[in-house]
Amino acid sequence: MLKRIQAARERIRDAAAAELAVAEAERQRRNSRKENAEETRREIVRESDERLKIAAHIAEIEILGIELGGADQGIRDANRALGEADEKSKQAAAVLRGCERQLRLSERLVLEARVEVSKIADRNEQAMVDDIIASRWSKTE
Numbered sequence: 843m844l845k846r847i848q849a850a851r852e853r854i855r856d857a858a859a860a861e862l863a864v865a866e867a868e869r870q871r872r873n874s875r876k877e878n879a880e881e882t883r884r885e886i887v888r889e890s891d892e893r894l895k896i897a898a899h900i901a902e903i904e905i906l907g908i909e910l911g912g913a914d915q916g917i918r919d920a921n922r923a924l925g926e927a928d929e930k931s932k933q934a935a936a937v938l939r940g941c942e943r944q945l946r947l948s949e950r951l952v953l954e955a956r957v958e959v960s961k962i963a964d965r966n967e968q969a970m971v972d973d974i975i976a977s978r979w980s981k982t983e
Contacts, residue, residue: 847951848949855938855944855945858938862934864934865930865933865934869924869927872923873927875923875924876921879919880917886906886910886913
C-alpha cells in the first residue's frame with residue numbers, strides 16, 4: 843500500500859513539475875512581449891525627433907502623441923501580464939516543492955516499512971532456527 847502511495851505521489855509531483863514548466867514558458871512568453879513593447883516605444887522615441895522636424899500639421903504631432911500613449915499602454919499591459927505570470931510561476935513552484943516533500947516522506951515510509959518487514963522476517967527465521975535446534979536437542983535427550 844505504501845508503494846502505491848509513493849507511486850501516486852510521484853505522478854502528482856510529475857504533474858506539478860509539468861504545470862511549473864507551462865507557467866515558466868508563459869512567463870517567458872510574456873516577458874518577450876514586454877520587451878517587444880519596450881522596443882516599439884524606443885523606436886517611436888527615436889523616430890519622433892525626425893517626425894517632429896518634418897511635421898507639417900498639428901495632426902501629425904498628435905498622431906505621434908497617440909502612438910507614444912499606445913506604446914506606454916502596451917508596456918503597462920505587458921508588465922501587468924508579466925506580473926500575473928510571475929505569480930502563477932511562483933505558485934506552481936510552491937506546489938512542486940510541497941509535492942517533492944510529500945514524495946520524500948512517502949519514500950522514507952516505504953524504506954522504513956521495508957526495514958521493519960526485514961526485521962520481522964529475520965526474527966521469524968531466527969525463531970524457526972531456534973525451534974529446529976530445540977527439537978534436535980529434545981530428541982537426543
